[in-house]
Amino acid sequence: MGKPLRHPVMPERLKNSAIQILLVINAVIMLFPLGLMVLSSFKSNAEIFDSPFALPATLDFSNLLRVWQDTEFLQYLGNSMIITGASVMAILVTGTLAAYALARYRFRFSNAIFLFFLAGLMVPLKLAVIPLFIELDTLGLLDTRLGLVLVYVAMGLPSAVFILTGFLRSLPGELEESARIEGASEARILWQIMLPLARPALVIAAIQNAVPIWNDFFFPLIFITTDSRKTLPQGLTVFMGEYNTDWGVLFAGLTLAALPITLVYIVLSRHFIAGMTAGAVK
Amino acid sequence: MTTRAARRWRQGAWITLLLAPALIILAGFVTLPLLAALRYAFYAFDGLAPAGFVGTANFETILFEAPYAAWTMRALGHNAIVFVSLMLFQNGLAYLVAFALLKTLPGHRLHQVIVFLPVVLSAVIVGFLWKLMLHPLFGVINAALALLGIAPHPWLGDENTALGAIILTNAWHWLGFPALIFLAGMQRIGAETLEAARLDGAGDWVLLRHIIWPLVAPATTIVFTLTFIGSFNWFELPYVMAGLTGSPGGATDVLGLYAYRLAFGSATAGLQDFGRGSAMAVLMFLFLAMVSAVALKFLRRREMEL
Numbered sequence: 088m089g090k091p092l093r094h095p096v097m098p099e100r101l102k103n104s105a106i107q108i109l110l111v112i113n114a115v116i117m118l119f120p121l122g123l124m125v126l127s128s129f130k131s132n133a134e135i136f137d138s139p140f141a142l143p144a145t146l147d148f149s150n151l152l153r154v155w156q157d158t159e160f161l162q163y164l165g166n167s168m169i170i171t172g173a174s175v176m177a178i179l180v181t182g183t184l185a186a187y188a189l190a191r192y193r194f195r196f197s198n199a200i201f202l203f204f205l206a207g208l209m210v211p212l213k214l215a216v217i218p219l220f221i222e223l224d225t226l227g228l229l230d231t232r233l234g235l236v237l238v239y240v241a242m243g244l245p246s247a248v249f250i251l252t253g254f255l256r257s258l259p260g261e262l263e264e265s266a267r268i269e270g271a272s273e274a275r276i277l278w279q280i281m282l283p284l285a286r287p288a289l290v291i292a293a294i295q296n297a298v299p300i301w302n303d304f305f306f307p308l309i310f311i312t313t314d315s316r317k318t319l320p321q322g323l324t325v326f327m328g329e330y331n332t333d334w335g336v337l338f339a340g341l342t343l344a345a346l347p348i349t350l351v352y353i354v355l356s357r358h359f360i361a362g363m364t365a366g367a368v369k
Numbered sequence: 370m371t372t373r374a375a376r377r378w379r380q381g382a383w384i385t386l387l388l389a390p391a392l393i394i395l396a397g398f399v400t401l402p403l404l405a406a407l408r409y410a411f412y413a414f415d416g417l418a419p420a421g422f423v424g425t426a427n428f429e430t431i432l433f434e435a436p437y438a439a440w441t442m443r444a445l446g447h448n449a450i451v452f453v454s455l456m457l458f459q460n461g462l463a464y465l466v467a468f469a470l471l472k473t474l475p476g477h478r479l480h481q482v483i484v485f486l487p488v489v490l491s492a493v494i495v496g497f498l499w500k501l502m503l504h505p506l507f508g509v510i511n512a513a514l515a516l517l518g519i520a521p522h523p524w525l526g527d528e529n530t531a532l533g534a535i536i537l538t539n540a541w542h543w544l545g546f547p548a549l550i551f552l553a554g555m556q557r558i559g560a561e562t563l564e565a566a567r568l569d570g571a572g573d574w575v576l577l578r579h580i581i582w583p584l585v586a587p588a589t590t591i592v593f594t595l596t597f598i599g600s601f602n603w604f605e606l607p608y609v610m611a612g613l614t615g616s617p618g619g620a621t622d623v624l625g626l627y628a629y630r631l632a633f634g635s636a637t638a639g640l641q642d643f644g645r646g647s648a649m650a651v652l653m654f655l656f657l658a659m660v661s662a663v664a665l666k667f668l669r670r671r672e673m674e675l
Contacts, residue, residue: 102573106469110476113466114483120541121486123509124498139509185391188384200388207399211602211657213625214650217632217643218405219398221417241398244391273383302491304605309633320493324609327497337501345494352489356482359489360549367550367591 121345128339135334150339154326160343162315163322170232170318171301174239178247178296179289181240186251187277191263201252207245212238216309223310230312238306243296246366250295254288255281294355294362301348319344406654409647417643427648431631441649443619444627451536451623452600459540460547460592467551468577481552485545492542496609499538500525525610528620535610535621542606543599547592554588555581583675590668594661601657604629624653 127135128150129143154160188194189201212219219238220229228234258281266276307321317325323344330336352359410427412419431437466484470477487495502509505523515521524534558581566580604625607615613635615622631639632646639645 103472103474106472107474107476110466110469110474110480113469114480116541117483117487117544120498120502123502136507139507139512181390181394184387188387192380192384194381194384200392204391204395207395209658209661210399210403211598211654212399212402213602213604214654215399215402215406217409217647217650218402221405221643222398222402224417237394238398241394244395245399248391273380298489302489302493304491304493304608308608320491323491323493323497334501334507337497341494341498345490348489348491349486352486353482356485360481360485363485363488364546364549364553367595 124338124345125342128335128342130335130338132332132334135338150333150335151343153336154340154343158326158329158340159314159317159322160326160340163317163319164347166232166316166322167301167319170235170239171297173232174236174243174300175293175297177236177240178243179293182244182247182251182292183282183285183289184277185244186248186255187281189248190252190255191281201248204245204248204252207241208249212242213305216306220309229310230316232311232316235306235310235318238310239296239300239303243300246295247292250292250365251285251288254285258284290358291362291365294358295365298348298359298363406647406650409643410651412644412647414641414643416641419644423644427644428652430645431648431652437645440619440622440627441624444615444622444624447532447615447621447623448601448603450532451539451603452597454533454536455539455543455596455600456593458536459544460596462540463544463547463592464551466544466548467555468573468581470548470552471555481545481549484548487542488545490542492605493609495538495542496606499534499541500610503534526617528617531611531617532621535607538610539603539606547596550588550592551585554585558584586668586672586675590665590672593668594665597661597664598657601653624649628653 123139126143127139129145129147130150131147134141134144185204189197189204223229223231223234223238226234228237262280262284263276266280271279302320303318304320304324307318308324311317311321314322314325323340326340327337330340409419411422411424413421413423413426431441470480470484501507503511503524505511505521505526508524510524511521522530524530562584563576563580566576571580602625603623607621607623607626611617611621613626613630615626628646628649631649632641632643634641
């Protein structure tokens with residue numbers, strides 16, 4: 088006589104349908120606010136307040152045009168692109184150089200230096216914002232994009248060095264050795280042999296840093312005061328204050344602010360997920 | 370022909386060249402500021418410049434003097450509420466979403482992309498969007514509740530619901546992150562283990578509770594640690610949704626906002642005072658470091674035991 092099953096087994100198909108339904112509900116909850124944001128950016132105030140759930144009556148681009156033309160949106164967007172681009176480039180270049188030294192050469196203090204980089208991973212740099220503020224002021228870099236970039240590079244280097252060192256260590260040594268025997272310079276080995284091989288790790292390090300820098304609000308809030316140097320998230324707070332009664336324009340501003348990274352995410356979603364969870368997933 | 374010594378010197382120079390840029394930036398913009406924060410915490414400030422050693426006075430002010438002590442404890446309490454709620458609600462839900470995604474039902478890739486979509490957006494966008502949605506008069510949340518016959522409520526304007534509303538917004542924003550960390554942990558378990566448990570008659574609940582839960586312990590450790598650090602550094606979402614003073618009436622004030630006010634000054638925390646601000650930062654750093662260290666030790670041991 089077999090023991091009766093404690094849990095009556097639901098037919099697999101029924102259970103999977105139930106799970107699928109829950110996933111769809113979850114997807115609706117995730118997408119509804121964003122859908123509402125996009126649709127409302129085509130609506131007038133009256134439409135938003137009277138029929139919040141309805142599709143816009145007409146495809147009216149005037150809200151979006153107003154954000155585009157009457158605000159500093161393009162300036163903020165440009166600043167964010169310059170700051171994020173410069174920071175990520177600098178992180179990748181300096182990070183790759185350091186990681187290459189740590190991964191492919193044996194030298195005194197290499198472990199200590201690696202640990203020094205690792206220690207940077209543990210520190211929330213927000214907590215050092217006061218000394219950073221004073222330091223940037225002393226250097227004459229307060230309220231400049233360069234100052235912000237330097238802080239971001241310092242913030243991103245530990246994780247980039249960690250990822251790249253791990254990856255470069257895993258590469259086989261034969262290619263490098265044979266190039267060395269043939270008389271290639273160390274710099275050429277790094278540039279022509281190792282760098283192309285390291286591309287997957289570079290993509291991960293780039294995304295892991297680009298997304299938080301692009302989205303950051305804390306450091307610009309404290310370091311940047313001149314309107315023409317503000318980043319997109321920071322500019323958004325200015326804009327939301329100025330247009331606070333015109334809801335169509337507010338939703339249009341949010342939509343335009345969300346658009347660039349959303350588009351890139353849709354194209355590169357797999358890399359984004361891998362990059363942003365790298366370090367947490369191992 | 371180069372001598373051995375010359376070759377060694379050249380290699381040393383090459384390695385130094387490789388390391389120098391990263392080391393200089395890290396030392397200049399992480400190590401130095403951190404050490405400076407430690408020093409500034411013991412100084413009185415005159416504007417941007419330290420104006421005299423004051424011993425532990427800044428710490429005493431924050432921790433023991435009225436009204437600062439009460440503000441500090443209130444903010445700390447709110448951070449603790451945020452952490453516990455996010456662990457239970459956001460991460461609990463994420464665990465279930467991960468399990469649902471593990472089934473690889475049709476469309477599971479699309480579901481992954483969707484649940485992770487808010488994660489890539491700035492907290493500023495998410496905060497403003499939800500603030501509009503939660504608006505007492507024109508917000509879509511109250512409009513939806515009206516359809517169900519529920520009276521409108523000023524979610525962000527009521528002391529009892531404001532913090533909860535911001536926590537919910539945070540859960541919507543970040544759900545995909547722990548979900549995909551849990552999913553990666555579950556995928557590492559391997560189909561054979563799960564199949565074997567199923568053949569032994571384990572239902573979904575038994576599987577989740579007794580097979581998967583112990584085996585995703587490393588993922589849980591990471592989610593716990595990241596949620597902890599994130600909760601106690603919480604700044605952007607409450608700043609956007611409730612303002613620098615944690616309105617209404619400080620009901621959403623957290624350490625991040627409070628530390629900012631201490632350092633840069635505001636109507637409710639006195640004038641700009643980098644000494645007190647630094648002392649607050651040092652206390653937060655010590656608190657985070659100590660709790661993380663203890664929790665990590667405990668969680669690592671748990672990973673071994675489970």
